[in-house]
Amino acid sequence: MDILSEQCESVLRGxxxxxxxxxxxxxxxxxxxxxxxxxxxGWAHIDTARAEQELLSLFHGQWHNGMxxxxxxxxxxxxAQDRSTWRSWVSDDSPNDVATSxxxxxxxxxxxxxxxxxxxxxxxxxxxxxxxxxxxxxxxxWLYTERDPHKEGLVIQVHPYETxxxxxxPWMHQLHEHSRPWWISAIKKMHIDPLINVAxxxxxxxxxxxxxxxxxxxxxxxxxxxLRRKHYDIDKxxxxxxxxxxxxxxxxxxxxxxxxxxDIASEARVKLPAELLENMQNSERALESLWDEQFNVYFSRxxxxxxxxxxxxxxxxxxxxxxxxxxxxxxxxxxxxxxxHVFWLKHPVPSVPRNIRSFDQNRYWQGPTWINTNWLIIDxxxxxxxxxxxxxxxxxxxxxxxEHGIWEYYNPLTGQGLGSADFSWSAALALDLLNx
Ligand code: GLC
Numbered sequence: 001m002d003i004l005s006e007q008c009e010s011v012l013r014g015x016x017x018x019x020x021x022x023x024x025x026x027x028x029x030x031x032x033x034x035x036x037x038x039x040x041x042g043w044a045h046i047d048t049a050r051a052e053q054e055l056l057s058l059f060h061g062q063w064h065n066g067m068x069x070x071x072x073x074x075x076x077x078x079x080a081q082d083r084s085t086w087r088s089w090v091s092d093d094s095p096n097d098v099a100t101s102x103x104x105x106x107x108x109x110x111x112x113x114x115x116x117x118x119x120x121x122x123x124x125x126x127x128x129x130x131x132x133x134x135x136x137x138x139x140x141x142w143l144y145t146e147r148d149p150h151k152e153g154l155v156i157q158v159h160p161y162e163t164x165x166x167x168x169x170p171w172m173h174q175l176h177e178h179s180r181p182w183w184i185s186a187i188k189k190m191h192i193d194p195l196i197n198v199a200x201x202x203x204x205x206x207x208x209x210x211x212x213x214x215x216x217x218x219x220x221x222x223x224x225x226x227l228r229r230k231h232y233d234i235d236k237x238x239x240x241x242x243x244x245x246x247x248x249x250x251x252x253x254x255x256x257x258x259x260x261x262x263d264i265a266s267e268a269r270v271k272l273p274a275e276l277l278e279n280m281q282n283s284e285r286a287l288e289s290l291w292d293e294q295f296n297v298y299f300s301r302x303x304x305x306x307x308x309x310x311x312x313x314x315x316x317x318x319x320x321x322x323x324x325x326x327x328x329x330x331x332x333x334x335x336x337x338x339x340x341h342v343f344w345l346k347h348p349v350p351s352v353p354r355n356i357r358s359f360d361q362n363r364y365w366q367g368p369t370w371i372n373t374n375w376l377i378i379d380x381x382x383x384x385x386x387x388x389x390x391x392x393x394x395x396x397x398x399x400x401x402x403e404h405g406i407w408e409y410y411n412p413l414t415g416q417g418l419g420s421a422d423f424s425w426s427a428a429l430a431l432d433l434l435n436x
Contacts, residue, residue, distance in 0.1 A: 002434060003402075004398065004401060004402050004430060004434065005431060005434050005435075007405075007406060007427070008042065008406065008427035008428070008430050008431040008434075009046055009427075009431065011406050011422045011423070011424065011426075011427035012039065012042055012043065012046065012424060012427050012428060012431075014422060015039075015422065015424045016050075017074075019053055019054075019056075019057040019060075020036055020039075020053075020054055020057040020058070020072070021035070021036060021039040021043070021054060021424050021428075022424065023035045023408075023420070023423060023424050023425065024408065024420035024421070024422055024423050024424065025420075025421075025422055026205070026420075027201065027202060027205070027206075027419075027420045028420065029074050029079060030071050030072060030073050030074050030079070030082065031057065031058065031061070031071065031072040031073075031074075032070060032071055032105065033058060033068055033069070033070045033071075033104065033105035033106070033109075034070075034105045034106045034108050034164055034372070034425075035424060035425050036054050036055070036057070036058045036112075037055070037058070037108045037109050037111065037112040038108070038112070038372055038375075038424070038425035038428050038429055039054055039424045039425060039428045040052075040054040040055050040112040040115070040116060040428075041111070041112050041115045041116075041428055041429065041432050042424075042425075042427060042428020042429065042430075042431045042432060043428065044112075044115050044116045044118070044119050044432075045119070045431050045432065045435050046431070048116060048119045048120060051112075051115075051116045051119075052116055052128055054112075055109060055112055055113065055116070055132060056131075056132075057072075058072070058109065059132070059135045060072070060095075060098065061095060061098050061100045062095065062135055062138070062139065063091075063093045063094055063095060063100075063142075064092075064093045064094075064095070065093040065142055065146070066138040066139050066141055066142030066145075067093070067104055067139070067142050067146070068104055068107075068109065068139050069088070069100035069101045069102065069103065069104060070101050070103050070104050070105035070161055070162065071086070071100060071101040072098055072099075072100050073086075073098070073099040073100065073101075075098070075099065083099040085221075085224060085228075086099070086100070086101045086102055086224065086228065087228055088100045088101065088102050088232075090102075090228065090231045090232070091231050091232045091233070093232070094232075101161075102227055102228065102232035103158060103159050103161060103162050103227065103232070104143075104162055105161070105162060105164050106162075106163070106164050106249070106250050106253040106254075107139065107140070107143060107250075107253060107254050107257050108253050108257055109136060109139065109257065110136060110257040110258075110260035110261045110264060111256070111257055111260055113128075113129065113132055113136065113260070113264055114260050114263065114264060115432070116128065117129060117264070117267070125267065126267065126268055126269075129264050129265075129267055129268040129270075130268050130270070132264075133264060133265060133268055133270055136261060136264070137261070137265075137272065137273070137276065140254075140257075140258065140261055140276060141273070141276055143155050143254065144276070144279045146234045147234075148279070149234075149238060151279075151282070152246075152282075152286055153279070153282035153283040153284075153285060153286025153287075154246040154251050154283065154286045154287070154289075154290075154301070155246070155250065155251060155254060155283075156244050156245065156246055156303050157244075157245050157246075157247050157250055158227065158237050158241065158243065158244060159220075159223055159224065159227060159243065160172075160175070160220060160223075160243070161220070161224075162247075162250065163245075163247040163249060163250050163315075164249075164250075165247075165249060165313070165314070165315060165351070165365045166212065166220065166364065166365055167212040167213075167216050167220070167363075167364055167365050167366060168313050168314075168315065168351065168352070168365045168366065169311055169313065169352060169356075169358035169366060170300060170309045170311040170313065171243075171245070172216050172219075173311070174243060174245070174302065174309070175216075175219040175220070175223065175242075175243060176215075176219060178242045178243070178304075180219055180222075181222055184215065184218050184219055184222065187215070187218065188215050193213075193214040193215050193218070194214065196214040196217065196218060197214065200214075200217065206419060206420070207362075209362050209363060210362050210363060210364065210418045210419055211363070211364055211419075212363070212364055213363075223242075223243055226241075226242075241304075242304075244302070244303035244304055245300055245301070245302060245303060245309070246290070246300060246301040246302075246303055247300045247315060248287075248290050248298045248299060248300045248301075248315045248316065248318060248319065249300075249314070249315035249318040251283070251286075251287055251290070251322075252287065252298075252318035252319045252320075252321050252322035253318065253321065253322075253376070254283065255280075255283050255284055255287055255322040255323070255324055256321055256322050256323050256324075258280040258283060259280075259323065259324070261280075262277075262280070284322075284324040287319060287322060287324065287325070288325070289301075290308065290319075291329060292308055292310065295310065295312065295316075296332040296333075296335070296336065297312055297316035297317070297332075297333060297336055298315075298316050298317075298318075298319050298333075299311070299312070299316060300315060311356070311358075312336075312352075312353055312356065313351060313352050313353070313365075314343075314349060314350070314351045314352070314370075314373050316333075316336075317333050317336070317337055317343070317349070317377060318373075318376065318377075318380075319333065319380075320333055320334075320337075320377055320380030320381060320384055321376040321377065321379060321380035322380070323380065323383050323384065325384075327384065327385065330384045330385075330386070334381070334386055334389055337349065337377070337389070338389060341354060341355050342354060342355050345369075345412040345413055346412065346413055346414075346415070347369050347396065347400050347410055347411070347412045347413070347414075347415045348369065348374075348393060348396055348412065349369060349373060349374055349377060349393070349412075350367050350368065350369055350412035351364075351365045351366065351367060351368055351369070351370060351373065351409075352365075352366050352367045354412075361411050361412060361413050361414075362411055362416075362418055364409070364419070367412065368409035368410055368411060368412060368418055368419075369400070369409060369410045369411075369412045370408075370409045370410075371397060371401070371409075371423075371425060371426040371429050371430065372425050372426075372429060374393060374396075374397045374429075375397075375429040375432070375433065377393060378390050378393050378394050378397070378433070381393065394433055397430070397433060398430065398433060398434065400415055401426065401430050403415060404416065404417045405417050405421065406421070406422055406423060406426050406427050406430070407419060407420070407421055407423055407426060408420040408421075408423040408426065
């Protein structure tokens, strides 16, 4: 057996907590939405029953209104503080027997369902699809009812964590400009932000330059507090919120997963509600409104000002994964992707292009290369007919991992592994690339 495959399998097994996979052995002790979906894609190559279980455990945290939360907490007394940061029980919509966060994450569950389905024979696949469909439909419907209030076709994210790209530069600029409370400004002015390290789990074990800046971590934490105070009630959030965005990455993932949801329903011979089908079509059209003629890429939109946030990041390329854009626009994105001064660095694809000021080669979502975003781009390139570029990115990704190991993220210039070692989605998605 291939050595990297063996290592990936052992990382997944090491992070297996029975019904779900934690993202890494110590730093991330809970269950996360898109991490679990990616892990399930890896498990599908090892043990399909275990892969199915991963998604069922995710749905176990589903809220009564349909939301699948971005985190489901480990119930050990050790993590009481983590649970009480979110206090999901303040909302009547939260589930009764688990503590969760109060927001969602990129809706990539249908993708995992289909990847598992591909490993099953037809009767088993139909049975599995029938089991998850009601929950999946409810989740996609919730995204439209709560997160597309004007029926524009694009769904809103209410916190940077929902996009999965936490401290990506556009969000940090937004938060610091519009929603930094006076006390955080005072901490910054007095240069006492290093004191925050005492309260941070990550910087205790990892170099600070690889993680979010303290001042960024504070505004992010403060915006959790604001949502909690509103009991995660969407009307209250929309009424007065300082961060509301139509993230191009989240929406691209949603569009693709809508398509997959249609495939799942058709295979299971289940009719999707007419309103949902109509909304799905609307989204494909609306994604195009994020295209920018000047930069030849897509951008996220600020829901409050209704303006595009013209700061390129990896999110700008994600409509490749959506699969519904024109070949012409896709070719323009591929030109940006393969530019050596922009995204095609020694170890592509960096989370922020090299040629902008915010690029920071070691810092989390502000420059490093991540395996999940590479996987999404490879998948999109293949479906859009860019087989050569897809193959090149696939071999760069596998080589990076063979040489440097299985990490949370990587320095795009040197390949050095960064963040947490033995990271689940890196292992799971490498397994998938090796097997496809
Ligand atoms: C960080 C990442 C997020 C991921 C989570 C668990 O918050 O930014 O995308 O889901 O860690 O790995």
